[in-house]
Amino acid sequence: xNITTRHPLTHQQAQVLAYLVKFLELNDxxxxxxxxxxxxxxxxxxxxxxxxxxxxxxxxxxxxELGHLMLADRPTEATPAQAxxxxxxxxLVLASILESSLCVVRTIEAEDSDEAERxxxxxxxxxxxxxxxxxxxxxxxxWCAGLTRSTSLERSGVPA
Numbered sequence: 001x002n003i004t005t006r007h008p009l010t011h012q013q014a015q016v017l018a019y020l021v022k023f024l025e026l027n028d029x030x031x032x033x034x035x036x037x038x039x040x041x042x043x044x045x046x047x048x049x050x051x052x053x054x055x056x057x058x059x060x061x062x063x064x065e066l067g068h069l070m071l072a073d074r075p076t077e078a079t080p081a082q083a084x085x086x087x088x089x090x091x092l093v094l095a096s097i098l099e100s101s102l103c104v105v106r107t108i109e110a111e112d113s114d115e116a117e118r119x120x121x122x123x124x125x126x127x128x129x130x131x132x133x134x135x136x137x138x139x140x141x142x143w144c145a146g147l148t149r150s151t152s153l154e155r156s157g158v159p160a
Contacts, residue, residue: 007058014092016040016051017060018100021071021093030069060089095133102126 009017019039023031031039036048052069055061062072105123110116 009055009058009060009089009092011092011096013051013054013058013060014089015096015100016048017055018093018096020055020061022097024071030071091133091136095130098126098133099130102130 016036019036020030023029023035033045033048033052036051037043037045040047042048052061056063056069060072061069064070102123105119105126108119110119
């Protein structure tokens with residue numbers, strides 16, 4: 001499936017996709033539904049299955065010849081609006097990776113007051129970066145919606 005059929009991700013879907021990418025990078029295979037559920041603290045692997053089906057439907061995951069899930073192929077041809085939507089999805093993935101990293105940093109116990117201050121500043125900067133990304137995401141999504149509408153109208157011959 002290519003980028004032309006991909007849709008924007010929810011925040012939770014972006015987090016799951018980021019987890020899948022990282023897990024694949026570290027383990028050369030995608031995690032089981034149970035492993036995904038465990039990583040996100042879900043009581044049932046059915047929640048993981050629901051998210052995987054949504055990612056597949058939106059074009060971020062695909063099935064190989066054996067019917068196993070894999071990351072979807074890289075984008076091929078795309079309109080500017082579709083490329084922008086894809087980029088926004090990637091930004092959300094990066095934001096969720098940053099958020100996950102901050103969760104780890106928050107668990108670190110400082111050995112002295114200087115280290116505690118450095119960790120506090122790091123967390124504050126990370127939280128500010130995430131807030132900025134989410135704000136930019138909202139503005140970019142609005143822009144993309146307008147671009148998509150404009151592109152659709154141009155194709156139909158109606159002035160934007």
